Amino acid sequence: MEIIICGFGGQGIVRAGYILGYAAAVMEDKESSFVPSYGPEARGGECASRIVISNERIDYPFITTVDILIAMAQPAYNKYIEYLKPGGIILHDEDLVKPDERASKASEIYSVPATRIAERLGNRIVANIVMLGFFCAVTKIIGYDAMKKAVEAGVPARFKEINLKAFDKGYNYGLEVIGKDKRKALAVQ
Amino acid sequence: MPMEFVDHHIRDKYLKVDRLPHIWCPGCGIGSILNAFLLGMEKAEVDPDQVIVVSGIGCTGRVPGYLNMDTFHTTHGRAIPFAVGLKLARPDMHVVVFSGDGDLVTIGGNHFIHAARRNNDLLVILVNNFNYGMTGGQVGATTPTGAITTTTPYGNLERPFNIPYLAAAAGAVYVARWTSLHVRRLAWSIAEAFHRKGFRVIEVLSQCPTTFGRRNKMPEGIDMLRWYRDNCVIQHYADPKDAEIVPGRKIIIGKFIDITDGVETFEEKAWNLVRKFLGDRIEIPFRKGLRCPKEIPG
């Protein structure tokens, strides 16, 4: 399973990628790899995390095609939508990304107002964790417990509480979305 | 009275006598400075086995090779960073850097100022002979303006470093300057510095008749010593700014700075950090903070 999480630097894209990889490798003892984008840019630049999750040893972690694209910002979506395999899945922030006609190759498109939910929780910085909760609910690639433990381990202690809340908000939002359409949930399996 | 020949010297025990004779030219000042160092170490009553001497490249860089102690002759300009690593690993040792001006403040100038800034616990004995002696007398960062060297045949166009000022500005906590003529005071200063901690610099003006003096109207070692005798003024705690060496002007020597009391060294800070995490679970062999009496007898 090949995944890209993309957005702006500062949105927690790298941390989300790390937590996802960590959840798979350490919490579920699967094989996983994670490659953050690495460049002179810091905040504001385009940013992507590439994650591979597998039950077997991962030969090639430097992927250029993906099964799941998680987009948190429009410019990043515009760049990485090319990487999506036909029949792949898009998860996106409802307010910050508007999928265009190129998204038609996707089999499913799920949207979540991750940043808005995070703002309502009091800190927009946790939008990445809302998205991870959402991802966890709609794809079921990683179990709820494993993912939540990974979030707990992967964020600074003083922000643990808000992040765990953000995770559950995203997760519950995801359950609602797939609850409306069970077929969609199965498609990912 | 007939001349007596002796086959040993009272400080032979500190030397690898089987390596003698040494490579230094007749009239060179390094031998006197080495003698003053051994005298100072003796006066300080430190155990030579606990003194590690590190040098770089050059005539002075050859000093450690003659010492019957644990000694390191490193690469050009890098004695200080080597000593930084050694001292951090073994904070219980006295680590002495014994090297020349070209090595320590020209090619190695960056290490010198940063070790001073960090207050690495090193005793630096910097022998300044105003030129690159071993390579044939080229200009260096300490060569006086106008001096003739093999690479400044029309006179040195540059302005030299004022070493006490440089050391003081970079943060050295003990700064003194002596000459190869002032051996007793030099030995006393070395003894005193052994009992200080932090980045300590003793500049020793030396004579290099072979490659420097002879091109600058001081062809014999004794000529340069006369220059020191006639021009040096001992002035403790002088402003290091005034210590610039300009031909025809007085040379200030003495102790410029001694502010080692209560100033933590980098080694203490680094190992205290370890202690903060591990407490008594780790034994850190700091050398005992012996205090030297102000006047060392002799």
Add this chain to the structure above:
Amino acid sequence: MSLSPGIYFMSGNSAVAEGAIFAGCRFFAGYPITPSSELAERMAARLPRVGGIFIQMEDEIGSIMAIIGASWGGLKAMTATSGPGFSLMQESIGFAAITETPIVICDVQRAGPSTGMPTYVGQGDVMQAKWGSHGPYEIIAVSPSSVQECFDLTIRAFNLAEKYRVPVIILMDERLSHLYEKVRVPRKEDVIIVNRKLPKSKKNFLPYLADADLIPPMPPIGEGYHFHVTGLTHDERGYPKIDPEVQDRLVRRLCDKIRYHADEIIDIQTYMMDNAKIAVVAFGSVVRPAIKAIKLARSKGIKAGLINLRTIWPFPEKIIREYAEKVHTFIVAEINYGQIVHKVRESVNGKAKVVLLPKMGGAIHTPEEILNEIMEAR
């Protein structure tokens, strides 16, 4: 202390740092440089907690000299850098080689020459690692291709440095340094940790008199051995000797202590080489697309295999020579314009075709590019 046994998820840079601590490294001196800085950052955070010292020096020359000093002070020591910093360290690598100082240098290769592309991958330091300092000498270089190997080979690097009293270089690359993967940390008792050989007695002690294995015991400081260490050519007493005969004896031993033990040092990994007719030779992150390419080739019925140069120096000449009898083509994939290919060609000695598949830096080969080359070679 060092990581407890278990499963971790970490980057290549972190895995080298943790491997080092596991191996007993207690001193790190470094200077910030992309893409190796995270390694120094991890050491800065970790070392004080395990009883070690971290110092950020004023430059890379200072860094390597400080670790050489610390190693003589009795601590296992390492530094980490990338191309420009590695270039600055070369003189001191020669100093460590002639003084027989155990040190470990992690060179996270980036695209060069010069400043090049600091955040992008390269493998252009392979020859420099071996020949970068002046004069004849030998070093050991290992090259991990996964984060697990970053951990494992760093332990090995320290063991080799301590055993052979030689600088050991971990030739990493940017891709691997920022790749996060699962790392299994073993139990302490399941890993062999080698410490330097100490002299047996002070009596008649000669600091550079080697044992039968060509390696002299390394004396501790401050215990009355009264030894002299110099970068000048020296005799068994450690005394400088400007003498061609002494030079001959010293240089031969410095080189032979590695050459004679090459079989023991070399640890390469092969994949599907048993009946292979085409061998892909790769190291570092290029191993990853190479494995995928070989799987793709095998699925098309092409007998291709991989030789992963986990030990680059000393170069596994004998192994390559043996495979030259079995395969018709070697494809050497490296992120430069041809470096290790020269050693492969020399070892193959005309017995098979040797093809260079270069990348100039900035990107690694894709599996498809390597597959295409395999198809061509068929």
